Amino acid sequence: MDLVCSYIIECVTGSDDKEPLPDDPAIGWGAETGHLSAFGIKPVTHKTGTITTTTGTVDIKFSLSQPVELMCLMLSNSHTKEQLDQYIYLEVTNEECIIHVTLPKKGVYACELFANEEGLPGEMQNVCNYVIKYHNKKVTHNPLPYLPRNRAGAFTKAKELGVEVVTPTCPVVVTKDSKFEVQVKASDDIILYSSLHHCEQKSTASNQQVCYIKEEGRFDLTLERSGTYCFALYTGSENGSQLQNVYNCVIHNQAESTAKQSGTSELPKYKVIHTKEGGAQLPISKSSSENILASMSRERGLADESSCKVNIADDGKKATIDIKVFENGVYLVDVYARSNQESTVILKERYKVIHEGGVVNKKEVEVEEKEEEVESEDETPEEESEEDVRIRELKQKLLDAIASGDEQSLASAIEEFKAAGDIPDPKKILARAERELQIIRMRRRLVAVTQSEDIEELEETLIEANSIKHRGKLDKEIAAAKKRLEKLRNMDELRNAVFKLDQRTVAEIKSFSSPPEPIKIVMKGTLLLLGNTKGDMKDWRSIVALIGKTGKESLKRRVMEFRIRNLTMEVADEAKQLLSPMSLTEVRDASTGAATFYLWSLAMIEEAEQRHEKQ
Numbered sequence: 001m002d003l004v005c006s007y008i009i010e011c012v013t014g015s016d017d018k019e020p021l022p023d024d025p026a027i028g029w030g031a032e033t034g035h036l037s038a039f040g041i042k043p044v045t046h047k048t049g050t051i052t053t054t055t056g057t058v059d060i061k062f063s064l065s066q067p068v069e070l071m072c073l074m075l076s077n078s079h080t081k082e083q084l085d086q087y088i089y090l091e092v093t094n095e096e097c098i099i100h101v102t103l104p105k106k107g108v109y110a111c112e113l114f115a116n117e118e119g120l121p122g123e124m125q126n127v128c129n130y131v132i133k134y135h136n137k138k139v140t141h142n143p144l145p146y147l148p149r150n151r152a153g154a155f156t157k158a159k160e161l162g163v164e165v166v167t168p169t170c171p172v173v174v175t176k177d178s179k180f181e182v183q184v185k186a187s188d189d190i191i192l193y194s195s196l197h198h199c200e201q202k203s204t205a206s207n208q209q210v211c212y213i214k215e216e217g218r219f220d221l222t223l224e225r226s227g228t229y230c231f232a233l234y235t236g237s238e239n240g241s242q243l244q245n246v247y248n249c250v251i252h253n254q255a256e257s258t259a260k261q262s263g264t265s266e267l268p269k270y271k272v273i274h275t276k277e278g279g280a281q282l283p284i285s286k287s288s289s290e291n292i293l294a295s296m297s298r299e300r301g302l303a304d305e306s307s308c309k310v311n312i313a314d315d316g317k318k319a320t321i322d323i324k325v326f327e328n329g330v331y332l333v334d335v336y337a338r339s340n341q342e343s344t345v346i347l348k349e350r351y352k353v354i355h356e357g358g359v360v361n362k363k364e365v366e367v368e369e370k371e372e373e374v375e376s377e378d379e380t381p382e383e384e385s386e387e388d389v390r391i392r393e394l395k396q397k398l399l400d401a402i403a404s405g406d407e408q409s410l411a412s413a414i415e416e417f418k419a420a421g422d423i424p425d426p427k428k429i430l431a432r433a434e435r436e437l438q439i440i441r442m443r444r445r446l447v448a449v450t451q452s453e454d455i456e457e458l459e460e461t462l463i464e465a466n467s468i469k470h471r472g473k474l475d476k477e478i479a480a481a482k483k484r485l486e487k488l489r490n491m492d493e494l495r496n497a498v499f500k501l502d503q504r505t506v507a508e509i510k511s512f513s514s515p516p517e518p519i520k521i522v523m524k525g526t527l528l529l530l531g532n533t534k535g536d537m538k539d540w541r542s543i544v545a546l547i548g549k550t551g552k553e554s555l556k557r558r559v560m561e562f563r564i565r566n567l568t569m570e571v572a573d574e575a576k577q578l579l580s581p582m583s584l585t586e587v588r589d590a591s592t593g594a595a596t597f598y599l600w601s602l603a604m605i606e607e608a609e610q611r612h613e614k615q
Contacts, residue, residue, distance in 0.1 A: 002584055019077050021108055021131065022108065022109070022131060023075075026472075026479070027128075028049070029050070029130065029131055030047065030048050031043035031049075031128050031130075033127075033128070035126070035127040035128065036062070036115075036127050036128055038467060038469055039066070039116075039117070040065035040068060041064060041065075041068065041097075041115060041127065042062060042063045044061040044063055044096070046060050049129065050133065051111075051130050052133045052135070053133070054135060056105075056140070056141050057100075057101065057102050057141070058101040058103075058111075060098065060101070060111070061097075062096060063096050064095055064096055066118075068115050068116070068117065069117065069120065069124060070115055070151070071113075071149065071150065071300065072088055072111065072114070072150060073085070073088065073300075074088040074101065074110065074112075075110040075112070076107055076109045077108075079104065082269070083143075084104075085150055086144050086146070086199075086267070087103060088102070089144065089147050089150045090152065091153060091172045091250070092152070092153035093170070100172075101132065102141045103132065103134045103141060104140060104141055104143070105137065105140045105141075106135060108131065109132045109134070110131060111129065111130040111132055112128070113126070113127055114300055116301065116469070117428075117469060119302075119428050120302065120432055120435070121298075121301070121303060121307055121427075122298075122301050122307070123298065123329060123472065124302075125472050126472060144230070145197035145229060146197040146230060146347060147248055147250065148232050148245045148295070149245060149248070149297060152230075153171040154247045157244050157245075160426055161186070161190060161235055162190070163184065163190060163233075164184070165182065165185075165247050167183040171249050171250065172252075173250070173251050173252065174254065175223070175255070176254045176255050178224065178253070179221070180220075180223055181219070181220060181221070182218070182233070184233065186217065190235055191236055192212065192233060192234070192235060193243065193293070193343050193344070194231065194234065194345070195231075195232045195234075195336070195345050195347065196209055197230045197232070197347075209221065209223075209224065210343075210344045212344075214343075223251065223253045225257045226254060226255060228250065228253070229251040230248060230249070230251070231249040231251060232245060232248050233245070233246055233247040233248070233249075242294060242296060242312075243294060243295040243336065267350070270332075270351065270352040271350070271351050273351060273352070273354070275353060275355050278325045280353055283318060283319075283320055284319040284321060284348070286318060286337060288317065291338050291340065292321070292335065292336070292337055294334065296331055296332070297332050298332070299331065300329075300330070307325070308326065308331055309323070310322070310324075325353060325355040330353070330354050330355075331352070331353040331354075331355070332351070332352055333351040333353060334349075335347075336348055391420075394416065395423075395425075395429050397416065398414070398429050401413035405436075405440065407437065410433055410440065413433065414434060414437060417433075418430070439468065439473050439474060442464070442470070442477075443473075443474060445461055445465075446477035446481050449481060450477075453563065455485065458484060459485065462482065462485065466478065491603050491604075491607065494599055494603050497596050498559045498596055499556050499560055501556070505591075505593035506547065506555070506556075506593060508591065509523065509593050510544045512540070513540075518582055518586055518587045518589075518590040519594045520540060522579065522587055522598045523547065523597065524537055524578060525579045525598075525601050526575075526597045528571055528574055528575045528578070529562070529567060530559070532546060564604060565611075567604065567608045569608060569609075572604070575601060575605055579598065579601060579605070584598060
């Protein structure tokens, strides 16, 4: 490009407390990128990408027209993500969601929102981003209590299990009473656990602050301190396997403290584990009166049995958590302890498991586990009916096809699943498979259209690609297609610039009996690209004759009908050797008309080189 503008920036009052801006996300900043509408999300309070606050608190509200999975996070160059997790959370109801942000101190922060279809496991798609600037260095804020998955409200798992929180009706509550109730409806076979966190405590130490009255489905909370509490509700099995977080509530207690105030207590820090084999074993120290439980989730999405699995072995003196991971990604494991017969759990340790070894064959893992179970158990497991076996195999075939990423396998598995009739599919495996197939087919289309010269086809394909909830899986191909579209539009503009040259400009070029060298070289290079040979251009008079042709052989028409696929690299290299010694300024000084042909020729040469490199 030509240099068109320059500035000198003089900083008169320097400052030592400036920090770099957050990295640009792939979809850019603001709420009007088009990604929100794909999930029925509409911004209510903030549409532009920059938010400025003098108080250090921001509430960003969205309306929801359909059920959707959501998560948020905050980033900064002066804090780790784990530190900032305690300063941001989502409040989600049926019709709206609010991102509640409390900033630790003066600085620049990035707030990111992710979404996916309701109940659909896997990584979520980034749909909206904000830069938040906090300028008041006199006011700082303490972290919020620990809130699992940074979200207040009911999760999809609660609906699947039939767990309903009757009161409070809103997941974010302000109270002036130190006594608080959470009323829950659940079937008798559902086992409920809870935790209560305050920013000055890691979690509740015993049932003294949380009392679960199972017969009445009620949790009685005693809020001993003023400030913010977070109540979390879990389901789990009696033998201490994987916990499922089904509901969270944020309680702002304005009652006077009845307990002695103490300093802020830090949460257990994440212990990071890298695995390429798809598994890890975590030894947990414990007392003989403690039972160990664990919850596992994706860092940026939903996890289910198709992506990960947790088993706990407890011999009374120590516990071992056996983690199986079947898909690449970052997984968070919260380890809890509870005393015998108590429903309150205490956060004990936190792990971040990073799996980078590709897809793990879940079927082989399950076979190994069953073999181990047969060896260790005398009892024969209850046999499945033929129908149950058929349904399980069809679902597993879908999961295997999803993991393989093979278009033909996916299409075949989906067709077979549909042909089997009305199969119960509460985890929406079929919807996930159809989405994956749609993404794979769109990826193939994007790759193909990126090689074409059809602007209209590229535009239509990009519109369709952006309408798919691809959870970031097509970002690379969409970016390449956008770059190609921009290139083709630029080439089209240059082609039109040639076409719009008036006759006086072209006549000026022909009028020279002995033209300046830049004009002669540019026109010779242009005609080479259009298919003329050096033999056709022995002197300036023969070049003028070619320029002056009319009808189908006119220079403008030949430029408009030129197709890059007909240009060989030999000819492109020859034209490049002619044109490369000159600059645009040099050509423009000689003739504005010749400069237009010069720009068009350079663009065609560059396009030919890029096509050759890809081949």
